[in-house]
Amino acid sequence: MKNNIRIERAIKNITQEELSKLVQVSRQTINAIESGKYVPSTLLSLKISKIFEKTVNDIFQLEESDWKES
Amino acid sequence: MKPNYLLSNQFKKIGWIIFVPSMILGLLFVIFQFQPKFLDIKVFAILDSSNAPWDSWVNFCTVTHTNAIDEIIGILLIISSFFIAFSKEKNEDEFISKIRLESLLWATYVNYAILIVSILFVYGGSFFWVLVFNIFTILLFFIIRFNWVIRKSKKIAKNEK
Numbered sequence: 508m509k510n511n512i513r514i515e516r517a518i519k520n521i522t523q524e525e526l527s528k529l530v531q532v533s534r535q536t537i538n539a540i541e542s543g544k545y546v547p548s549t550l551l552s553l554k555i556s557k558i559f560e561k562t563v564n565d566i567f568q569l570e571e572s573d574w575k576e577s
Numbered sequence: 578m579k580p581n582y583l584l585s586n587q588f589k590k591i592g593w594i595i596f597v598p599s600m601i602l603g604l605l606f607v608i609f610q611f612q613p614k615f616l617d618i619k620v621f622a623i624l625d626s627s628n629a630p631w632d633s634w635v636n637f638c639t640v641t642h643t644n645a646i647d648e649i650i651g652i653l654l655i656i657s658s659f660f661i662a663f664s665k666e667k668n669e670d671e672f673i674s675k676i677r678l679e680s681l682l683w684a685t686y687v688n689y690a691i692l693i694v695s696i697l698f699v700y701g702g703s704f705f706w707v708l709v710f711n712i713f714t715i716l717l718f719f720i721i722r723f724n725w726v727i728r729k730s731k732k733i734a735k736n737e738k
Contacts, residue, residue, distance in 0.1 A: 523734065523737065531670075532668070532670040532671070532672065533666075533668035533670050533672065533673060534668075534731075534734045535672060535673075535727070535730040535731055535733075535734045536670050536671070536672035536673070537734075538730070538733060538734035538737060539672055539730060539734075540672075542733075545672050545675065547671070547672075548671050551671060
């Protein structure tokens, strides 16, 4: 799964630390999501989208590899 | 919110405070057979084969003599390891829960892999000690793995803006 949190953060001019506080998770979690190491829950995805005032689909996108069995 | 079956964060500190002295006592017991005289006591036993006249002899619901140091160390080590392993991080969230579960699985694999190797290659009285250590190793492997991964992810996050 791809996401453009990094870009949205740049637009809004907030750090990983600030975003993590806004959505009530640890800083590692935001970092792991941004670098594609962790796929957030629906709840957290909704919260992140809300902060950026976008829909979940604007922030997170499926990739071809997501359809293959792991 | 659904319950996550974890203790609150302050148990972690309490855990370490109990764990370190218990570990030291445990090592003294294993290496030097440290058994203070005042802990020689009579205890109730559901099963006791300590004064068995032959191998398969077991007494049920009886009173027996023991030095209580190993009982005390064992219980303190298990409880303190539980406190350290299963108390919440300060910022426990879904990503940390995932690392927690992965680490528990990892620790179980490693623990039983070592046990299988020990079953194959350790014999006689030494195998008894393998089983004794095995009581604690699964939690110990979990604590080491979990904290290592958490620390690593913290470090990576810190290096970025």
